Amino acid sequence: MLDIKFIRENAELVQEGAKKKRIDFDVKKLLLVDDKRKAINQDIEVKRAKQNEVSQKIPKADSIQREALIKEMQPLKEEMQKLEEELKGVMVEWQKLMVTVPNIPDMSVPEGDSDKDNKEVKMWGKIPKFDFTPKDHVELMTNLGMLDLDRGAKVAGFRGYFLTGDGARLQFALWQFINDFFQKKAKKDNKWIPMIVPSLLRREPFIGTGYLPQGEEDLYKTQDGQYLSGTAEVAMMSYFMDEVLDKKDLPKKMLGFSNAYRREAGAHGKDTKGILRVHEFFKFEQVILCEANHETSVKLHEEIQSNTEEITQALGLPYRVVINCAGDLGLGQVKKYDIEVWLPSENVYKETGSASYFHDFQTRRLNIRYRDEDGKMKFAHSLNNTALSGRPLMMIVENNQQVDGSIIIPEVLRPYMEGREKIK
């Protein structure tokens, strides 16, 4: 959500931003509705001032005057009721338009229509060269008893899977590694509070983070009206919903762990093999709330990005970083980096995480504020990045495979795997 005042004063900028994001949005239409809103509002305000004025006289008046005053107020009441009815209609339209106003992409965000236009900004590691025909993770993991897709489908349906034996152990090892990684960071700046967060959530957090009302069909919904979230971001960001934070506690840095549920409604035929695209997985997520300052947002954005790169490097996974083009940005995002890890079986880099910042787009919706030194209330800024999604597991398997089908365990994970070097 953007400030309507800001939109009014920067209509052109907002329109340009929408265009750059390839989002169909007409700022003029909103401003027209807003004009109507303001006009009716003003009319009501004047009438209400009159009403307040007379109402204050009534208790002090004698009974004859009182009768007269009440009689005088009756037509005013009817007029106001009519105006309020009218305003209600305008407000419905106004609200509807307001939640569709996209945040403005940063200057450094490249033009483009889709993820094909994302720009590579960094590459790390060596793509493995195999002197044998590499296998995909399905074959490797199934052979090693790490993954059971047949029973996954039998029990959970399409895209269902079980991680078994060393598959489960390796996944646990990754989680422990991530947790320790951030514990070490926490020792330095006393931040990075670990949290285990719910994924069965009320509607408000999704509206607040910008996943609803647009993404209705991407989410699972329960018969009680809650939704299952596709990322811990939704719950973590909403943790401080409707609260006022102490400025001295900022930035808040949180490391959250949760289930992630994705309907993948638009991706029925896509990535149907293996566990690249699944309906349910676990994920570590970094979320930061900071002071309302662009430079601070940018600095922390780089920080959470570098955290994820450090992790990926520690795991020895070759990756590249792309800056998302404007057409590939979400409604609220100002700028986004994707980190993509090399997937040998498909000969491409595949996304494993995504780092974005929002300025106060989310916090305005979620009503997360802090009191600044000047005594004023301000909406905080928010950012988030994946720390570890479900994908690195299969990336490790494919990149570290040996000719005999065994898997070299990344050194940093060995302490969590009884010191073993290989899965065979």
Place this chain on the structure above:
RNA sequence: GGAGGGUUGGCAGAAUGGUAAUGCACUAGUCUUGAAAACUAGCGGGCGCAAGCCCUUGGAGGUUCGAGCCCUCCACCCUCCGCCA
């Protein structure tokens, strides 16, 4: 599932249906070598150069000239009972 109680500013906490006290915290100023204390002002949001006006008591409706207060529905919190683990 049943019964009852509750939700007011950053926090605590008042308000016979007559238009949101007060305290604490916070910010600025005065005083002070500095701090504390004391004093003064500000301290939810919007419009306005200003005077000032409007909105704001969990949310949505209703009754009324006027609703924090009365009525209806909803959300959440607490206590007890039942059920399950």
